[in-house]
Amino acid sequence: MKNKQYAIKLTECPRDAMQGIHNFVPTEVKAQYINLLLQVGFNTIDFGSFVSHKAIPQMRDTADVLARLHLDNTTSKLLAITANLHGAEDAVAFDEISYLGFPFSISETFQQRNTNSGIRESFNTVKKINKLCRSNNKELLVYLSMAFGNPYGDEWNTDMVTKWAGQMVDEGISIISLADTTGVSTPQKLKEIYPALCAAFPETEFGVHLHSVPATSLEKITAAYEAGCERFDSALKGFGGCPMATDDLTGNIATENLISFLQQQGIDLSLDMAKWDEAMSYSAKIFG
Template identity: 65%
Template structure:
C-alpha cells in the first residue's frame, strides 16, 4: 500500500442499527447504492444477526439482493455474531468480508454477542475456516480496545495479548474498536504504532466513536499513528446499541475526507454521489 493510500470503510450499518424506527428496505437500498458509487474501499452494509437483537437489520438479505454492484469497486462487509450468522453470510457471493466483534471485556462480550470471550474465540476460529472455504475474508474488531465502562481490567498488555492470539489464529485484518468513545489522542498514538509495528503483516485498522468536539483530534492522532484503514459514518451517525447508554457517535466520514484531503491523500471519491447521500441521509436519521 502506497504512503498516501488509505482504506476508508463507510459504516451505514453501524449508523442505522440503533435507530428505533425501522428504515424501509427501499430507502436503505437507495442510500447504500449512492454510497457504493462514492469510491470507498469497503461498505459495512448490514449484519446477519438475530432480528430480536437488532431489529433494524432484519432485512439485510433483502437489501443485499437489491444492491447495484455493477459499477463499483467497493467491497461489502457484513457483521456476524455467531456460527448461524457466519453460515448465512457466506451463502451470499456478493459479501467480501465477514466482521466479528471480539471484545477484550468479558462483560461486553456477553452483552454484545451473548457469549464468553472463550466461546467467541472458538467462533472466530470457525469463521476463519468457513471464510477460507468460501473465498471470504474475516475482519475481527477488537472491541473495548481503548478501555471500557464496565470495570473489567484494561491495559495495553491485554490489548496486545488478544491481538497476538487472534493474529496467531490467522486473522489478517484486525480493527481496534473504541466501542464507547473512551479513546483519547494520547491512547491512539501510544497503542496503534506498537500494534502496527509488531503485527506488520496484519492490516491494522481503527473503528472510533467520539463526541463531535473530539473527532478531529482523534482522526489526526490515528493519522500520526500510521493507521491506513479507517472506519467512519456519514455525519458521525450511530453508536453501538449493546454498549453503554450514553452513546457517542461514529467518526464523521466528511471529517476524515477533509483531513486526508488536506494531507494530500489519494481518495478520488465521487463527491457528487457523496453529496447526494448526505442529502438523502436526512430521510433516514431524523
C-alpha cells in the first residue's frame, strides 16, 4: 500500500465526456459544469479541444467556454486537445491553457480516422506542436492511442508501444498517457506494459487514459495502480468515449469509482467532495 502522501494526479475529462453528445450543449451550461469541477481540486481539467468543427461539432465553442471559466480560485490546470498544427496555433494563444494534448495512435487505421493523417505525418506534427508549445510556455502531452491493441487488425505488440514512447521521449515529451481508446486493455497488459515503460524511460511521467465497460473498470484501475501508475484520466459517471473510434462507445473510467478506490488505499486526494457532489448533481443538465 502506498502512503497517504503518494502524489496521485487526477485529470477530470469533461471534454471527453461531452464531445460525442449529439445535441449541442449550450456554452453557458458547459462553463458552469467545468467551473464546478475546477473547484474540486483535480490536478488537471481536460476542458475542450481545438479541432475541426465538422469532426467534433460539440467542441466548436471551446474558446467561448474558456472565456467563462473562473480560474482565480483553482489549483487545477487546463488541458486542451488538438489534432493538428492549426488547432495548436489557436490553443497556444490562450495564456490560461497549460497543456496541449495530441492523440498519437500506433494504429495506422485509427490515426487516419482520428486526425486524417498517417502515423509518420502525425509524428512530424508532434514535433512541430512541441516546438510551438515550448515557445509559448505550454507543455505537450502525447496520448499513445491504441496502446493496448486495436480492433482494426493493424499490427500491435508491446515493442511498438515501447518504440513510439521512446520516439516521443527523444523529442523531449515528458508526459505520455497510455490511451485505451476502445477498451481493449486488460490487467495483464497494464501490468506488463506500464512498469516496462517506466523502467525504460525513468524521467518520463506516464499516465493512463482508460476506457472500459462498467463491469471491468475496477480491475483496470486496480491493475494500473498496482503497476505504479500515478496519473489517471477519468470522467464523472464514466460518460464519454471517442466518437471517432466506434459507433458503440466504450465509456471512460468513472471518476467516482477511481476516487473511491484510491481512498480505500489510504490516499489523501485533497479533493473538495462537497463541490464534487455539486458537479455530480449539475451533470444531469448535460448528460440526463
